[in-house]
Structure formats: structure tokens, C-alpha cells
Amino acid sequence: xxxxxxxxxxxxxxxxxxxxxxxxxxxxxxxxxxxxxxxxxxxxxxxxxxxxxxxxxxxxxxxxxxxxxxxxxxxxxxxxxxxxxxxxxxxxxxxxxxxxxxxxxxxxxxxxxxxxxxxxxxxxxxxxxxxxxxxxxxxxxxxxxxxxxxxxxxxxxxxxxxxxxxxxxxxxxxxxxxxxxxxxxxxxxxxxxxxxxxxxxxxxxxxxxxxxxxxxxxxxxxxxxxxxxxxxxxxxxxxxxxxxxxxxxxxxxxxxxxxxxxxxxxxxxxxxxxxxxxxxxxxxxxxxxxxxxxxxxxxxxxxxxxxxxxxxxxxxxxxxxxxxxxxxxxxxxxxxxxxxxxxxxxxxxxxxxxxxxxxxxxxxxxxxxxxxxxxxxxxxxxxxxxxxxxxxxxxxxxxxxxxxxxxxxxxxxxxxxxxxxxxxxxxxxxxxxxxxxxxxxxxxxxxxxxxxxxxxxxxxxxxxxxxxxxxxxxxxxxxxxxxxxxxxxxxxxxxxxx
RNA sequence: CGGGACGUAGCCUAGCGGCUAAGGCGCCAGCUUUGGGAGCUGGAUAUCGGGAGUUCGAAUCUCCCCGUCCCGACCA
Numbered sequence: 001x002x003x004x005x006x007x008x009x010x011x012x013x014x015x016x017x018x019x020x021x022x023x024x025x026x027x028x029x030x031x032x033x034x035x036x037x038x039x040x041x042x043x044x045x046x047x048x049x050x051x052x053x054x055x056x057x058x059x060x061x062x063x064x065x066x067x068x069x070x071x072x073x074x075x076x077x078x079x080x081x082x083x084x085x086x087x088x089x090x091x092x093x094x095x096x097x098x099x100x101x102x103x104x105x106x107x108x109x110x111x112x113x114x115x116x117x118x119x120x121x122x123x124x125x126x127x128x129x130x131x132x133x134x135x136x137x138x139x140x141x142x143x144x145x146x147x148x149x150x151x152x153x154x155x156x157x158x159x160x161x162x163x164x165x166x167x168x169x170x171x172x173x174x175x176x177x178x179x180x181x182x183x184x185x186x187x188x189x190x191x192x193x194x195x196x197x198x199x200x201x202x203x204x205x206x207x208x209x210x211x212x213x214x215x216x217x218x219x220x221x222x223x224x225x226x227x228x229x230x231x232x233x234x235x236x237x238x239x240x241x242x243x244x245x246x247x248x249x250x251x252x253x254x255x256x257x258x259x260x261x262x263x264x265x266x267x268x269x270x271x272x273x274x275x276x277x278x279x280x281x282x283x284x285x286x287x288x289x290x291x292x293x294x295x296x297x298x299x300x301x302x303x304x305x306x307x308x309x310x311x312x313x314x315x316x317x318x319x320x321x322x323x324x325x326x327x328x329x330x331x332x333x334x335x336x337x338x339x340x341x342x343x344x345x346x347x348x349x350x351x352x353x354x355x356x357x358x359x360x361x362x363x364x365x366x367x368x369x370x371x372x373x374x375x376x377x378x379x380x381x382x383x384x385x386x387x388x389x390x391x392x393x394x395x396x397x398x399x400x401x402x403x404x405x406x407x408x409x410x411x412x413x414x415x416x417x418x419x420x421x422x423x424x425x426x427x428x429x430x431x432x433x434x435x436x437x438x439x440x441x442x443x444x445x446x447x448x449x450x451x452x453x454x455x456x457x458x459x460x461x462x463x464x465x466x467x468x469x470x471x472x473x474x475x476x477x478x479x480x481x482x483x484x485x486x487x488x489x490x491x492x493x494x495x496x497x498x
Numbered sequence: 499c500g501g502g503a504c505g506u507a508g509c510c511u512a513g514c515g516g517c518u519a520a521g522g523c524g525c526c527a528g529c530u531u532u533g534g535g536a537g538c539u540g541g542a543u544a545u546c547g548g549g550a551g552u553u554c555g556a557a558u559c560u561c562c563c564c565g566u567c568c569c570g571a572c573c574a
Contacts, residue, residue, distance in 0.1 A: 004509095004535095011568095013567080013568075014567080014568095017566095017567080028565080028566070030564095030565085031565095032564080032565065032566090081574090084573095084574060085574075087572070087573080088572090088573075088574095108574080109574065140573085140574085142572090142573070143499065143571080143572055143573075144571095144572080144573080150573080201574090202574080203574040204574055205574085206574080209574075223574095226574070228574080256574095258574085291533095293532070293533050294532070295531075295532065296530090296531075296532085299532095326531095326532080328532085328535085328536095329531080329532050329533095329534085329535070329536060330532060330533060330534070330535095331532085331533085331534035331535050331536085332532095332534085332535045332536090333532095333534095333535090334533095334534050334535080335534070335535050336535080347533070349532095349533055350533090351533075352533095359533085
């Protein structure tokens with residue numbers, strides 16, 4: 001059979017699409033830019049969602065649900081907000097066979113409808129803080145879509161909190177970004193950089209936006225989560241005031257924060273290879289697949305043996321698939337389960353049954369281990385734990401190897417200019433051989449003055465933008481802006497991004 | 499939203515104005531097989547993306563629309 005997955009070295013975009021479609025994570029819908037999330041894809045989202053939800057509850061948040069239809073007038077109450085979102089709104093003008101008096105916007109985000117209710121619910125400082133989250137779908141009419149990464153409709157969570165003081169709201173913004181950072185690294189094996197967004201990149205209506213940024217295998221950055229300090233902007237727009245401890249009146253301070261199904265795309269693009277999906281064990285629908293290898297004359301023996309292995313693994317708490325289908329060959333099954341990203345494959349055949357072993361194969365490294373059957377459960381646990389750790393470290397090493405300190409615009413040009421040469425070279429060669437490692441680019445780290453102009457100029461010239469200003473790298477920012485030479489204020493990460 | 503490419507069975511592809519739209523993969527049945535995508539025999543599956551037009555005749559030519567991919571613009 002023909003190779004199903006386009007190698008990364010040939011066409012990174014096509015590789016990504018091939019994985020999503022062939023691993024049956026998602027499919028296209030009849031409506032442009034929308035996607036159907038299939039069970040294997042949704043399972044990843046479910047696991048991710050459940051763990052994140054647990055972490056939200058642990059930090060004192062509650063879930064609620066607000067409607068998807070928002071009166072158009074609500075969005076107009078916050079000037080920057082409507083300006084930022086209006087190009088991508090879907091609007092309902094007719095319902096029940098009649099034209100509506102006021103058009104309804106299908107939510108692109110829920111700040112406005114939520115704040116319209118917070119106005120009713122918040123009277124006193126005793127009502128604060130209000131720490132709500134909702135899991136929902138949102139719609140943004142995107143011009144250019146990509147499965148999971150940018151779709152017209154997507155699933156996400158949006159936290160919306162209200163606080164008594166500015167300090168508390170800022171604290172909440174930072175706390176939630178830290179929840180995202182820890183979650184991304186521990187659970188998704190995505191090494192991320194937590195930092196503050198530039199003015200140009202911040203959320204429409206926010207005072208400050210923070211993000212976690214991940215690097216994909218093509219060295220482009222992907223914003224994996226955001227947390228916004230909204231100041232009193234929405235409280236003022238929706239007139240949400242409360243009585244302070246001192247008896248005065250003040251507008252409440254707000255935050256919002258979210259991650260979306262885009263994370264599924266980030267996971268795919270960070271860990272997977274040319275054989276298919278690679279998943280962190282934490283997210284895998286099945287941690288282990290057991291493939292019995294039998295002939296017709298030993299089928300019963302082998303199946304019984306393999307069945308015992310399955311039982312032992314399940315008894316140890318593992319999520320196990322048992323592929324005892326007799327119509328496809330072992331080789332087929334191996335390839336198929338690798339495509340699906342199952343972390344461990346256990347092979348159990350007649351030779352193993354005779355020797356009391358099984359073969360354990362690790363998805364990310366391909367490493368084969370012969371294990372005594374009574375040690376299989378312990379060994380599986382060990383491999384899964386190692387894989388969870390190694391995937392993060394491998395991604396971190398890749399990122400660090402593709403991060404460079406820059407001091408001038410020429411440094412940046414050289415950093416990304418190489419990529420152009422590499423592309424031209426590969427065009428000459430007809431095909432490139434090395435995979436993504438050959439392309440230049442990645443994160444450029446340098447001092448920045450904070451000015452909008454030099455950031456915009458950089459974007460215009462190289463399509464490189466400021467991803468964020470890492471929290472842990474703001475000490476010692478003396479020097480000049482690597483873009484314009486003015487006195488620097490921050491240290492920023494520059495990169496091409498999704 | 500502009501430029502380009504593409505759309506033929508579940509998937510990939512041939513056919514590019516003329517007879518009943520062809521092949522591979524997959525699928526179904528049976529036999530045989532199974533340690534890295536097996537084999538044989540038989541079988542089913544196509545409003546040729548949709549619509550309109552040109553023509554004696556359209557998968558094939560023209561126009562419009564829809565969708566996917568790539569480039570650009572845009573993008574909390």
C-alpha cells in the first residue's frame with residue numbers, strides 16, 4: 001500500500017493534515033472552515049478538558065453556562081472589543097420565520113453577555129471575587145482555516161472573573177497563566193514560554209494579555225493559551241459597580257482566560273512523526289494495544305496467552321485495546337496503531353507464549369523490550385512514565401536548539417534569511433532530505449524598546465512577530481532595542497507564528 | 499477577501515467532445531494466511547463537487563456557485 005502520510009521534510013502542512021485525517025481525529029464539514037471532531041480526536045479533548053477542569057476547580061473556580069446568542073448591542077458597548085471582533089462575527093438576523101428586531105451575534109467570546117449578568121449579581125465586595133468558567137463552543141468567521149489550529153467554530157473554555165482590587169485581578173491573571181503553563185508541560189508535554197503580549201498582539205478590550213507560547217516542529221510559534229487582565233473596561237462598559245469595604249462605590253476588576261481545541265493541534269505538531277500520531281500517555285485513548293500474533297493452528301493458545309496479558313495490564317489500571325481481529329496481518333496492525341499514536345504496543349505470539357515473554361514497543365522511540373509476562377504491568381507503567389517525561393524533554397531540547405539571542409535587525413534577518421536560502425536550495429534539489437531540522441528560524445530572543453512602529457516594521461518585512469515577553473527573562477534589560485536601537489525596556493521572543 | 503492549484507466509487511488515479519466511465523487500494527463472500535501494511539477466486543459500490551449553458555452528443559468546452567490545499571491580506 002502507498003504511504004499514507006506525507007513526510008514532514010516534503011510538506012509540513014500536508015503532513016499535519018494527513019495525520020489528522022488518517023488518525024481519524026477530525027474531518028471536514030459541509031460548512032466552510034468548520035470541522036467534525038471524530039471520536040479519537042474528541043477523546044484527546046475530553047482527557048485534556050477533564051484534567052484542566054480539575055485544576056480550575058482546585059484553584060477555586062466554578063463552571064457555569066451562558067447562551068451562545070448575544071444581542072449585537074452588547075458587543076458595541078466596549079469600543080475596542082467590537083472593533084477587534086466585528087470582521088469575524090456570524091450574525092443571526094432571522095428566527096422563527098421573521099426578521100429579528102435586534103440581530104443576535106453567535107458568540108465569538110462571552111465577555112459581554114457574562115458582564116451583563118455580573119452587573120445583576122455583584123453589589124458588594126462580599127460578592128467578590130466571582131470565579132466562573134464555562135466550557136463552550138464559539139464562532140469566529142476566519143478567512144483561512146486549518147483543522148484544530150484555526151476553525152470557524154471551535155471548542156474552548158473561557159474563565160471570567162471579577163475582583164475587588166486591581167492587584168487581585170492581576171494576581172488571578174497570573175495564577176491562571178501558571179495553571180496553563182504547568183498543565184501544558186506536565187500533561188501535554190508541551191514546553192511553553194509564559195510571558196506578556198505586546199500592545200499590538202493583545203486581546204481586544206484587555207489592558208494586558210499574557211500567553212503561553214509553544215514551538216512546533218517547523219519552528220513556528222503557536223499561542224497555546226491566553227490570560228487577560230481586563231482592568232475595569234468591561235465593568236465600566238456594563239456598569240458593574242460594588243460597594244467597597246470603606247462604603248464607597250467602585251467598578252470591579254476583571255480577567256478572562258482561555259484555551260481551545262487548538263491545543264489538540266499543538267500536541268499533534270509537537271510530538272508526532274512520519275509514521276503518524278505520537279501522544280503523551282496522559283492523553284492517549286488507549287495507553288497500550290496488545291496485538292496477538294497467531295496462526296490458525298495456535299490461535300487458541302496465543303489468544304489465551306495474550307488475553308492474560310490484557311487482563312494483567314487492565315488490573316494494573318491501564319487503558320488497553322486488544323486487537324484480536326483475525327482478518328488483518330500483524331504488520332498492518334502495527335502500522336495502524338502507530339498511526340493512531342498508541343504509546344505502547346505489546347506483541348504476544350507463539351514464541352512469547354512458549355518463553356513467557358511479551359514484546360513491548362515504545363511508540364516515540366521504537367525501542368523494543370522483551371518482558372516477562374508477570375513483569376509486564378510494572379514495565380508498562382515505567383515506559384509510560386518515561387515517555388511522558390521524555391516527550392517534554394525532547395520538545396524542550398528542540399526548542400532550545402532553535403532559539404537564538406539576537407542583538408540587531410541584521411541578526412534577525414540572518415536567522416530567518418537562512419530559511420529562505422534553504423527553501424531555494426530544496427527547490428533546486430527537487431526535494432529536501434533532512435526534515436524540519438534543515439530549516440532555519442525559530443525563536444529569536446532580543447531586547448525591545450516596546451515601540452509599536454519597529455514591531456510593525458518587523459512583521460511587514462519578515463512576518464516575524466513578538467510572541468511574548470517572558471516573565472523570567474525581564475531582569476537585566478539594559479541595552480538597545482534590537483529592532484530600532486532605542487533604549488530597551490523588555491526582552492522579547494520573536495518568531496513566525498500560526 | 500485577492501492570486502494559483504485541485505475536485506471522477508470510502509481513498510488514490512486514468513479518461514480531456516463520441517459506444518456500457520477504466521484501473522489500483524480499501525470493502526463484502528469464500529478459501530488460504532498472519533513476528534512490519536499477505537495471496538487466490540468471485541462480488542458490490544459513481545447523481546464524474548453543484549447549477550446553468552454551448553453541442554446531434556459533455557466527466558471532457560464556457561459561465562456561475564460550493565469545497566479543499568498553497569501564497570498573500572486579515573486574524574482575541
